[in-house]
Amino acid sequence: MATAPETSARVQQAVDSSDKRILLRVEGLKTHFFTDEGVVQAVDGVDFEVKRGETLSIVGESGSGKSVTSLSILRLISRPGRVVEGRMIFDGEDLLAKSEEDMRKIRGDRISMIFQQPTTALNPVFRVGAQITETLNIHQGLTGEEAERRCIELLTMVGLPDPASRMNQYPHELSGGQCQRVMIAMALACTPELLIADEPTTALDVTIQAQILDLMREMREKIDTAIILITHDMGVVAEMADNVIVMYAGQVVEYASVRAIFAEPKHPYTVGLLNSMPVLGEVREELAVIPGTVPSLINPPTGCRFASRCSHRFEKCDEAPPMVALEHGRKVRCWLFE
Amino acid sequence: MTTVPTSAPADPNVLLEVNDLKKYFPIKGGVLRRTVATVKAVDGVSFAVKRGETLGLVGESGCGKTTTGRTVLRLEKATSGEVLFEGKDVLRSGSRQMKLLRRDMQIVFQDPYASLDPRITVGESIAEGLVIHNIGSSAERRERVREVLGRVGLHANQMNRFPHEFSGGQRQRIGIARALIMEPKLVVCDEPVSALDVSIQSQVLNLLKNLQREFGLTYLFIAHNLAVVEHISDRVGVMYLGKMVELAGRDDLFREPLHPYTKALISAIPSADPTTRRDRIVLQGDVPSPINPPQGCRFHPRCWIARDICKEQDPAFEEKRKGHWAACHFAGEF
Numbered sequence: 001m002a003t004a005p006e007t008s009a010r011v012q013q014a015v016d017s018s019d020k021r022i023l024l025r026v027e028g029l030k031t032h033f034f035t036d037e038g039v040v041q042a043v044d045g046v047d048f049e050v051k052r053g054e055t056l057s058i059v060g061e062s063g064s065g066k067s068v069t070s071l072s073i074l075r076l077i078s079r080p081g082r083v084v085e086g087r088m089i090f091d092g093e094d095l096l097a098k099s100e101e102d103m104r105k106i107r108g109d110r111i112s113m114i115f116q117q118p119t120t121a122l123n124p125v126f127r128v129g130a131q132i133t134e135t136l137n138i139h140q141g142l143t144g145e146e147a148e149r150r151c152i153e154l155l156t157m158v159g160l161p162d163p164a165s166r167m168n169q170y171p172h173e174l175s176g177g178q179c180q181r182v183m184i185a186m187a188l189a190c191t192p193e194l195l196i197a198d199e200p201t202t203a204l205d206v207t208i209q210a211q212i213l214d215l216m217r218e219m220r221e222k223i224d225t226a227i228i229l230i231t232h233d234m235g236v237v238a239e240m241a242d243n244v245i246v247m248y249a250g251q252v253v254e255y256a257s258v259r260a261i262f263a264e265p266k267h268p269y270t271v272g273l274l275n276s277m278p279v280l281g282e283v284r285e286e287l288a289v290i291p292g293t294v295p296s297l298i299n300p301p302t303g304c305r306f307a308s309r310c311s312h313r314f315e316k317c318d319e320a321p322p323m324v325a326l327e328h329g330r331k332v333r334c335w336l337f338e
Numbered sequence: 339m340t341t342v343p344t345s346a347p348a349d350p351n352v353l354l355e356v357n358d359l360k361k362y363f364p365i366k367g368g369v370l371r372r373t374v375a376t377v378k379a380v381d382g383v384s385f386a387v388k389r390g391e392t393l394g395l396v397g398e399s400g401c402g403k404t405t406t407g408r409t410v411l412r413l414e415k416a417t418s419g420e421v422l423f424e425g426k427d428v429l430r431s432g433s434r435q436m437k438l439l440r441r442d443m444q445i446v447f448q449d450p451y452a453s454l455d456p457r458i459t460v461g462e463s464i465a466e467g468l469v470i471h472n473i474g475s476s477a478e479r480r481e482r483v484r485e486v487l488g489r490v491g492l493h494a495n496q497m498n499r500f501p502h503e504f505s506g507g508q509r510q511r512i513g514i515a516r517a518l519i520m521e522p523k524l525v526v527c528d529e530p531v532s533a534l535d536v537s538i539q540s541q542v543l544n545l546l547k548n549l550q551r552e553f554g555l556t557y558l559f560i561a562h563n564l565a566v567v568e569h570i571s572d573r574v575g576v577m578y579l580g581k582m583v584e585l586a587g588r589d590d591l592f593r594e595p596l597h598p599y600t601k602a603l604i605s606a607i608p609s610a611d612p613t614t615r616r617d618r619i620v621l622q623g624d625v626p627s628p629i630n631p632p633q634g635c636r637f638h639p640r641c642w643i644a645r646d647i648c649k650e651q652d653p654a655f656e657e658k659r660k661g662h663w664a665a666c667h668f669a670g671e672f
Contacts, residue, residue, distance in 0.1 A: 061535035061536065061537060061538075062535050161623070175624045177624055178624070205398035205399055205562070205625075206398070206562075206564070206603060206606040206607055207398065207602060207603065207606045207620075207621045208624065209606065209608075210605075210606040210618060210620050210621075211620055211621075213608070214620060232535065232536060233608070234536075234610050235607060235608030235609065235610045236608050238608060238609060238610050238611055238612040239608040239609065239612070239615070241612075258612040259612050259613065262610070262611060262612050262613075272537060273536060273537060274610075276536055276537050276539070276540035277536050277540070277565070277610065278540075278543070278563075278565040278566050278568065278569035279565055279610050280564055280565045280568055280592070280604065280607050280609075280610075281568075281592065283568060283569065283588075283589075284569070286544055286547070287540035287543055287544055287569065288540065289537070289540050289541050289544060290537040290540075290541075291541075293505050293507065293508075293538070
């Protein structure tokens with residue numbers, strides 16, 4: 001194990017809210033799903049910012065609202081779901097106020113997304129190359145040979161072997177890692193300002209994951225793309241993120257720089273999450289456990305949503321805790337820090 | 339043919355012994371459904387599991403770890419090879435002896451959503467094995483179900499509920515209860531926690547460890563997550579393209595891997611510490627197809643220490659150090 005210089009440079013840029021380079025500011029985002037069983041408050045009052053060139057990681061378990069948050073930013077929530085409240089200021093303009101027509105221009109051009117299942121995110125009946133040239137055609141007006149040349153360039157950039165013949169293949173002829181490379185090539189086709197990556201390596205084997213993470217890092221350095229990286233894998237967070245948001249039951253419970261969150265997690269849920277994870281090279285007899293399960297989001301507890309599983313619980317926790325601001329721009333939603 | 343990587347066959351400490359196990363799947367094609375190719379999912383794997391230990395099997399998708407587990411239990415018919423459970427030949431047992439053997443050898447599956455019958459109560463699901471083996475009266479069986487539910491951390495009064503009423507972690511506990519009620523000696527755990535969230539995963543891992551201590555269970559623990567395998571295993575085997583490439587005690591394997599694939603695999607795991615970075619060996623390319631595995635050493639096209647001999651000669655699986663087996667011409671030379 002060695003401390004890479006790149007890592008220490010990354011760690012030094014701690015949370016700094018005075019930065020003028022804010023690309024996206026999400027304020028009071030609420031996305032609810034109106035189902036027969038009741039209103040599922042999947043995202044319930046989420047605030048955060050992403051600066052240009054920053055990698056912000058959103059961490060949480062199933063049902064924490066991390067994927068719904070990202071789909072809300074792209075306005076890809078469909079019925080019975082709806083963004084019911086909030087603002088999403090992207091480069092000075094509220095995405096919620098945009099027409100569907102304008103959104104279509106932004107998606108894929110200024111904001112791109114890569115998904116967890118690369119094999120299902122690609123259209124199975126079109127050749128890989130056609131899917132990339134389509135993006136180039138819509139957003140950059142490239143056609144024919146010009147588009148093809150750019151397509152080969154992109155596929156070369158993401159390290160797909162033999163790109164000229166690969167682009168004539170169908171998604172099923174490629175492996176999972178190769179499909180994810182194609183997805184990244186598509187996402188990068190228009191040098192987006194923001195890349196939303198939802199569990200981009202979860203479906204891949206570790207040796208392939210290493211290749212894809214390296215690729216994303218390289219892209220970030222080359223084109224200064226901001227990345228929202230959604231994942232449940234704390235190892236991926238440690239390796240990629242500048243700052244981290246921890247989500248629990250539809251709310252942000254903690255925000256800090258990557259170094260701070262690992263060195264000194266504050267929220268009892270973050271602490272529990274880090275302790276319950278087996279770490280390679282650190283063998284413990286017993287893993288720490290967070291008892292119980294995530295509460296239902298149809299009728300979430302009125303107080304702290306984590307209280308029923310928390311070992312620090314006290315009377316105050318029956319009331320909903322505010323987001324408490326700590327030093328260095330850190331924030332935590334917990335009464336212990338009031 | 340390779341030899342068994344532990345003590346002599348008569349060793350009473352050995353619960354399960356697998357010798358040169360092979361499982362090939364035919365690929366049929368054409369109008370006549372002729373076999374046009376074979377997938378060599380497991381291609382000559384040998385290992386032994388001692389009583390009371392956990393042997394972890396790791397590897398990436400398609401390396402044959404799951405097929406190995408299933409073939410050992412005869413859930414898949416082996417192409418060739420030998421599986422001995424307490425000295426009894428599993429692959430050639432008649433149906434009566436096999437039924438007896440199955441009581442002692444249980445399995446916990448990966449997907450807690452797909453492995454329980456949605457139409458019967460979990461109590462019935464858990465008692466199924468007892469019914470098949472005609473054990474106890476129905477009242478006794480209910481009592482056993484109550485007991486086992488308590489052991490896996492569920493409430494006895496939940497036995498009349500249906501699988502959809504439970505969360506993923508609870509369903510995995512039910513899966514464990516199903517195995518446990520038979521009082522098995524060996525439990526094959528096939529990716530038992532990979533479908534679960536981190537906080538639930540640790541609950542299930544702790545449960546498995548506690549049950550092992552309490553009932554002296556032996557586990558064959560199959561998983562792709564190295565940190566999980568390191569946590570739970572006493573010894574670990576690493577598979578690549580249908581072959582066992584390395585097998586050693588947990589600490590030896592993780593601290594001093596001898597096979598270049600193991601080393602690359604370990605180095606690929608993101609370090610959970612933002613201030614350090616592992617010296618990463620990024621393997622080029624994808625795992626080759628098991629239909630036409632590379633000649634010589636199967637790892638050679640992706641190996642960074644490969645030399646000419648690796649292209650021609652398949653390295654033998656040998657004991658390089660005491661209790662530390664590897665299949666590599668240049669084991670540890672990096």
